[in-house]
Amino acid sequence: MTTTAGTREAAPGAASLPSLAGGLSKSLTERTSVGPERAFKAICLLAIGLPLLLLLALFGGALIQAWPRLGWDFLTSYPSRSPDLAGILPALAGSTYLMALTAAMAIPVGLGAAIYLEEYARPGRITSLIEVNISNLAGVPSIIYGLLGLELFVRVMRFDRSLLAGAATLALLLLPMVIMASREALRAVPRSLREACFALGADRWQTLWRVVLPMCMPGVLTGIILSLARAIGETAPLITIGALTYVAFLPDSLSSPFTALPIQIFNWVSRPQPGFHVNAAAGIIVLLVLMLLMNGGAIWLRTRLQRRIYW
Amino acid sequence: MRAHRTAVYASLETPRALSERLVAAFLLACGLVSVVTTAGIVIVLLREALGFFREVSLADFLGDREWTPLFADKHFGIWPLLSGTLLTTVIAVVVAVPLGLLAAMYLSEFASSMARRILKPVLEVLAGVPTVVYGYFALMFVTPVLQKVVPGLAGFNALGPGIVMGIMILPIVASLSEDAIFAVPPSLREGAYALGGTKLGTVFRVVLPSAFSGIAASVILGLSRAIGETMIVAIAAGQQPRLTLDPRVPVETMTAYIVQVSLGDTPTGTLEYRTIFAVGLSLFVMTLALNLVSHRLRQRVLKGGAQ
C-alpha cells in the first residue's frame, strides 16, 4: 500500500491505470514465495533448452560430416556420378526460384482470403465453410497435395512438370498457413483506426489499401517467410509432380524442368558411395543455412517495419 | 465483437461503386480457393478410392487386423496403419504439449522482453527444419542414443520419430498457447493478486484455465500436424504395418505408406496402387473431424469463453 501511495504522490500527472496496475502486481509478486517460482522457472528453461540442445546436435553432426566438402565448388557444380565432382547448383537455383514463385502465388491469394474473412465476411454458412476448410487443409499431408498437383496442374492445366506446377502445388500447401498468419496480422490492427478512416469519408477499399495493409505488412511477411522456410524442405509432393533429380542446367523459364535441395539430398543419402553421404550432409547444411537466413530475414523485417509506423 | 463490427459496417454493406464490388468479388474468390482445393483433393482421392472399395468391402477395410496389400497374401485392414499413426502422434503430443506449455508460460509470464525476443524466433527455427533432415536425425542419432537407454528398442521404432516430431510441433503449441495466455485480460490476474495469490498459483489456477480453449486449439493444431507428417516417420519409423501399442518396434504410419507406394514399384491403375487413395481418404476424414472439433473450441473462445 505504501508503495502505491508513494507512486501517486511522487508523480501525480503520470500515474495512469496500467502503470498503477503494473506497480501493484510487481509489488505483490515480489512478496511471493521465491522457492517454488525459481524451481518452476528452471523447469521451463529446461523445457526450452532440451529441444534446442537436440537442434544443436543435429546441426553440429551434419557440419562435422559435411566439413570436407563444403566450399565454393560444391555450390557451383552440377550433379555427377562422381561424389567429388557433384555439386548442388541446380538444386539451389531450383529451390530459390521455386520459393520466389510460390511466394508470388501464395501472397495475393492468401492475403486476399484473409482480408475477405476479416474485413468483408459476414458470419454465416460460406464464412464458416471457408474457415473450416482452411484449418483442415493445414493438416493434410504434403504428399496428397503432390497427388492433387499432379492431376490438376501437370495434367489438367498442362503446366507439365515445370517450375510453375511445382510452385503452384507448394502455394496450395502453404495457403492455409499464410491465411492464418495474415488474419492474425489483420486482427492486430486496432478497430479504432479503421473507424477513424470511415469517419473521414474513406470507403472500405481505401481504408484497407492505404492504412490497414501497410500496418499489418510485418506480420503478413513474417507469416509468409516462415511458411516458405517450411516449404523449402518439402520433398514428397515435388517428386510426385515430377521434379527431377538429375538436371544439368538451370531453370530458364517458368515452364522449365527443375530440381530442389531436399530432393537432391534425399537422392544422395540413398546412394552406396560414402562420398555421396558427405555431399548429402553438405546439402543439409546449405538447406539449414538457407532456412536460418529466411527466419532471420523474417525477424529483421518484423522489427524494422514495426518501428517505422508511428501512431 | 462480430456483431459490433457488423453494425459499424452496416452502412457499407452494399458498396455502390463498381470497383468496390469487383474488389469484394476478387477477395471472395481468394477465399473460395481453399474450398476449391478441398474439393479437388476430395475428387482426386474419391475417384480412385471408389475403385478400391468396389473390390474391397468396407467391412474388410475396417475389420481386418492385417494390412498386407503388397504381399501375395493380401489383407486390407486399415488398423495396423492407424495404430502406427496413433502411436507416433501420441508420443509427439506427449512430448510437445508439456514442453510447449512450459515454454509458453515462461515466455508470457516470466521472461524479460530481451529473453522473449531471442527465444521466440529460436523456437520458430525448430518448426522450420526440413522434415527430411529431422527424419535422418531421428534414424541416425536419436534411435541409437535411445537404444542405450530403452531395452529392446529396434532400429526402426515409433519412439525416436515420435520424439523428433514432438520437437517439430513444439513451436506450434508454444506459439499459439502463448497467444492464448497473452489474451487473458489483466483484470483476471490482478483480481487473483488482490485476493493474495502467488504468481505461480495465479498462473496455474486462473490464467491457464481461462486460456484453456486457446491452448486446447493449439494442441489440436499440433495434433493434426503430427498426424499429417510424412517424411520423419517414412524414414525413421519403418515399413512394417503392425497392430501394436509398443513404441519399440517398427511400425508404418498411413502417411509413410502413401509415400512408399506412390514412389515405388507398384504399377498405377492396380488395386495395390488404389490403396494409397483409400488410406489418403481415411487420413483426410480423420483430420477433418479433428479440425471441426478445434473449430468449435475456437468459436467458444470468440463468443467470450475467456470468462
Add this chain to the structure above:
Amino acid sequence: MNRTIEFAVLCAALVLATGCTKQASLVKVDGSSTVFPITEAVAEQFQKTTGSARVTVGISGTGGGFQKFCRGETDISDASRPIKPTEVEACRNGRVEYVEVPVAYDGISIVVNPRNTWANDITVEELRRLWRPEAQGRVTRWNHIRPSWPDREIHLFGAGVDSGTYDYFTEAIVGTEHSSRGDFTSSEDDNVLVQGIASDELALGFFGLAYYEENRSRLKVVPVDDGKPENGAGPIAPSVETVRNGTYQPLARPIFIYVSKRALDRSEVSSFVRFYLENARHLVGEVGYIPLPERAYTLGRERVDARRTGSMFGGRGSQVGVSIESLLERAAETPR
C-alpha cells in the same frame, strides 16, 4: 486503382510467358531409382561430350515412371523390372509403343555381419525355407536353417516390399512375386540395411551388390549355391565376373530402359539412346552395377534401330534365370 491494373497486367504477362517460351531440345527420363545412377552417369557423359541436347532424369519409381511414360509425358522410362500387364494396357490406351532395352545387371547379394563365422555359404533351398511366408514365426533361429549352425536368433533385413529388388528376390527364391514372410526389417534405402547388418552379429539380409562393394569392410557376403551344376558348381559369390558369365544365379537381375518409339523420331532421343548403349559397359561399373555381355548391347542397339516394340518377357513381369543374350537373340529372330 492503377496499381491493381498494373498487377493484373503483370499476371497476364507471366501466364503468357509460360506458353510462349520455346522448349530447348530435351530428353525426358523418369522411373526407377535403381536405374537412376546409370542414366545419370550416361546423361552426364553425353552432355559433356556432345553438348547437343539436355537430358533430365527423375525418380518417381518404376510404377510412377511407367504411368508418365504411357501417357507420353516422358521419352524414356527407367525400370528395374520388365513391364507388367496393367502397364502394357496403359501404354496401349495411351498409344505409346515402346522398345525394351536391357542395360545392366544388378547382383543381389546375401550379406551377413563380419563376426558371423558360421555362414560361409547358403543354398537357394535354404533361402527359400528362410524367406517363404510359412517361415514367419517358425524359422527364427540359425539352426532352423541348417542344424550345424548355432542355436541363436536370426535377424532379417531386406529391401522394401515396394521395390524391384524385393520383387525379384521373392520371385527367384520363394517362387512367387511378393510372397515372403513379413517379419523382417525392410527399407527402401539400402544404406539403412547396411547399417543394420553391420551393427548386428546375428543379421542376414539382401540388397544390391553396389552397396556391399562400398561397405566391404563392414559386411560379409555369403556365396549362394543354386544347386544347378550346369552353370557353376557349388556356392558362387557375386562379383562382376560371376554375374556377367551367368554363374551367379538366380539372384542376378537385369534392369532396363524403355524408349518411346515416337520419341525415337527426334534426333536428340535417338542419339542419346545410341550413346547409352555404346557407353553403358564402361559407365555401369562406375556406379556399382554389372555390364551385360558385349553382344547384348549390340543386339540392343539393333533392336532400337529396327524399332522393335513389345516386351521380350511377354509383358508378364520378371522372369528368373533367363539369359539376356538368348532373349535378345530370340526376339531378333522372330518376325515382327
